Amino acid sequence: MNRHGSAPPDDVPLVLAREGHHGPVVHATNRTARAMGINKGARIVDMRAICPELRVEYADIAGDRRALDNLVLWARRWCPWTVRDGEDGLILDTTGSDHLMGGEAAMLIEMETQLSLLGLTSRLAVGPTWGAAWALARFGPVRSICGGDEASWKLGALPVDALRLNGETLLLLRRLGLKTIGAVMDVPRLSLTRRFVKAALDANPLMRLDQALGKTPEPVASVNAAPRIHVQAKLAEPIFDPTSYLPDLCEDLCEKLAHTGQGCRQLHLIVYKTDGEVSSITVATSATTRDPNHLHGLFRDKVEKINPGYGFDLITLAAGGVEPLRLVQNSLDGGSDDDLHLSRLVDRLSARFGPRAVTRPILHQSHIPERAEGQIAALATMDRPQIATPKERPIRLFDHPEEVRVLYAVPEGPPAQFIWRRQTYRVARYAGPERIAPEWWKDRPGTRLRDYFKVEDATGRRIWLYREGLFEDGRGGDPRWFVHGCFA
Structure with a gap:
C-alpha cells in the first residue's frame, strides 16, 4: 500500500526504494515488477531504463519492522510460538495446532484469508523444519505442504538460493555448477566440508542443508511466548466489547486447569483486531486459583482499557503463572469455604485500585527495626523466605x-x-x-x-x-x- 493507504492495481509494477551507495536501490518489489525482471538491490535508474512505467515509493524500513513485530503477536491466533524471520517473513511453529483448524491445508487457507483482509499478499508453506518452510514459501508453489519424509526431494528441485546463504557463497556455488539444492546434495560431503569448514552459518551450505533437512535443530525461540494453557473464542463478525464472552472463556480455561491439576496466578486477555494489531490486559491473583467466578470478577472495570480499534474477531484468554494446585479441606462437611479466603479480597482490591495500592509486610535480615521490615505489593511472589523475628515489636x-x-x-x-x-x-x-x-x-x-x-x-x-x-x-x-x- 502507498502512503495514502490505497493499494495500487495488480498490473502496475511497484518497487520500494532505499538509499544505496550510488543512489536509490530496490528494497522490495511486487509480483508484477519481479515478473519484469526487477530484482532487489538493483539501482532504480537502471530499472527505469528496463521498465519506464515503473512506480517507485520510498520504503519506511523502521515502520515496516514495527509492523512486522506487531504481526508476530497477531499471528499467535494460530499458534503460541511465532517469531519474525528477517525483514519480510514470519515463522510459526504450528506443531499440535493445525488439527484445531481442520488440518494443515485448511490452516493455510485461513492464514491467507486473514492476511488478505489486512491487505497483505502472502506465500505460505508448511515444512518439517524452519529452513524447509522458508525455502518452500519463497521458491516453491503457492501454499506448499511438505512432510518430514518429503523434504529431500521437494527441496532438491529448488534453486540454491533457498538455502539462506549470502551473496558471495551463492555466486561461488553457481560458478561451481551447483544451481539447485539437489546438486549440492549430490556432491560428496567430505569435499564440501573441506571447502566450508570455517565458514559462518550464512556462508556454509552444509550447515544450512542440515538445518533444512532436520539433521541440525533450529527451534523457534519465540519472544514473550504465549502461555501454554489458553482458550479462544472465534467470532463470525468483528465486535468491540469482549465482556459477554468472558464467563464462558473463564469456565473453559478453569476446566483445562482442573484437568491438569493446576491453577494460575495471572490471566491474559488478548484480542486480535481486524487491522492486524493486538490489544491485551492482564490481571493477577495473590494465590494460585482456578475459580472461574473469581477470575471473571477481576476483569470488572478493566475491559474498558482494551483499545478495540475497528473491532476484533478473535479473543484469547491465557493462563500465566501456572502452578500445581492442591485442594484443602477447611470445613467439617469435606468442602472448602472459599468465601473466607483473604487472598480473594486482596485480588479484588488490587484489581480495582491497582497492584501498588495493596501491600503486605516482608521481613529482611537486619536487627535495625526500620530495616527489618519492608512493604511489597500483595500480589507479588516472595523471592526469599520469611525470617522470624525473635523479639516483640510494636504493631x-x-x-x-x-x-x-x-x-x-x-x-x-x-x-x-x-x-x-x-x-x-x-x-x-x-x-x-x-x-x-x-x-x-x-x-x-x-x-x-x-x-x-x-x-x-x-x-x-x-x-x-x-x-x-x-x-x-x-x-x-x-x-x-x-x-x-x-x-x-
Missing part, C-alpha cells in the same frame, strides 16, 4: 523515629517524664533495655548504638522508646531519646 512502627524532650532523667532506664507531640508522659513501668548495635557494613562511621525500652504511662499507653548513644562514648554529645513505635 505500629514509625517510618522516622520522633525525638522527645526529657524532663526528668534517671541514671538507669528510661526517663521518668518526657514530652512527645506536645504532651507530657510520666513513665509508670518499663521493660528493657534491648541493645541494638549499628551495622558497621552499612552505617556511617560514628553511628551510635541504641537502647530500646518498652514503657507504659499512667493511662496504660505503651510506647517503644530508645536512647541513641551513651555518655562519653566518643561519638557525639549527650544521648538523645526517640519514640519509634506504639504497642497495641
Whole structure:
C-alpha cells in the first residue's frame, strides 16, 4: 500500500526504494515488477531504463519492522510460538495446532484469508523444519505442504538460493555448477566440508542443508511466548466489547486447569483486531486459583482499557503463572469455604485500585527495626523466605523515629517524664533495655548504638522508646531519646 493507504492495481509494477551507495536501490518489489525482471538491490535508474512505467515509493524500513513485530503477536491466533524471520517473513511453529483448524491445508487457507483482509499478499508453506518452510514459501508453489519424509526431494528441485546463504557463497556455488539444492546434495560431503569448514552459518551450505533437512535443530525461540494453557473464542463478525464472552472463556480455561491439576496466578486477555494489531490486559491473583467466578470478577472495570480499534474477531484468554494446585479441606462437611479466603479480597482490591495500592509486610535480615521490615505489593511472589523475628515489636512502627524532650532523667532506664507531640508522659513501668548495635557494613562511621525500652504511662499507653548513644562514648554529645513505635 502507498502512503495514502490505497493499494495500487495488480498490473502496475511497484518497487520500494532505499538509499544505496550510488543512489536509490530496490528494497522490495511486487509480483508484477519481479515478473519484469526487477530484482532487489538493483539501482532504480537502471530499472527505469528496463521498465519506464515503473512506480517507485520510498520504503519506511523502521515502520515496516514495527509492523512486522506487531504481526508476530497477531499471528499467535494460530499458534503460541511465532517469531519474525528477517525483514519480510514470519515463522510459526504450528506443531499440535493445525488439527484445531481442520488440518494443515485448511490452516493455510485461513492464514491467507486473514492476511488478505489486512491487505497483505502472502506465500505460505508448511515444512518439517524452519529452513524447509522458508525455502518452500519463497521458491516453491503457492501454499506448499511438505512432510518430514518429503523434504529431500521437494527441496532438491529448488534453486540454491533457498538455502539462506549470502551473496558471495551463492555466486561461488553457481560458478561451481551447483544451481539447485539437489546438486549440492549430490556432491560428496567430505569435499564440501573441506571447502566450508570455517565458514559462518550464512556462508556454509552444509550447515544450512542440515538445518533444512532436520539433521541440525533450529527451534523457534519465540519472544514473550504465549502461555501454554489458553482458550479462544472465534467470532463470525468483528465486535468491540469482549465482556459477554468472558464467563464462558473463564469456565473453559478453569476446566483445562482442573484437568491438569493446576491453577494460575495471572490471566491474559488478548484480542486480535481486524487491522492486524493486538490489544491485551492482564490481571493477577495473590494465590494460585482456578475459580472461574473469581477470575471473571477481576476483569470488572478493566475491559474498558482494551483499545478495540475497528473491532476484533478473535479473543484469547491465557493462563500465566501456572502452578500445581492442591485442594484443602477447611470445613467439617469435606468442602472448602472459599468465601473466607483473604487472598480473594486482596485480588479484588488490587484489581480495582491497582497492584501498588495493596501491600503486605516482608521481613529482611537486619536487627535495625526500620530495616527489618519492608512493604511489597500483595500480589507479588516472595523471592526469599520469611525470617522470624525473635523479639516483640510494636504493631505500629514509625517510618522516622520522633525525638522527645526529657524532663526528668534517671541514671538507669528510661526517663521518668518526657514530652512527645506536645504532651507530657510520666513513665509508670518499663521493660528493657534491648541493645541494638549499628551495622558497621552499612552505617556511617560514628553511628551510635541504641537502647530500646518498652514503657507504659499512667493511662496504660505503651510506647517503644530508645536512647541513641551513651555518655562519653566518643561519638557525639549527650544521648538523645526517640519514640519509634506504639504497642497495641
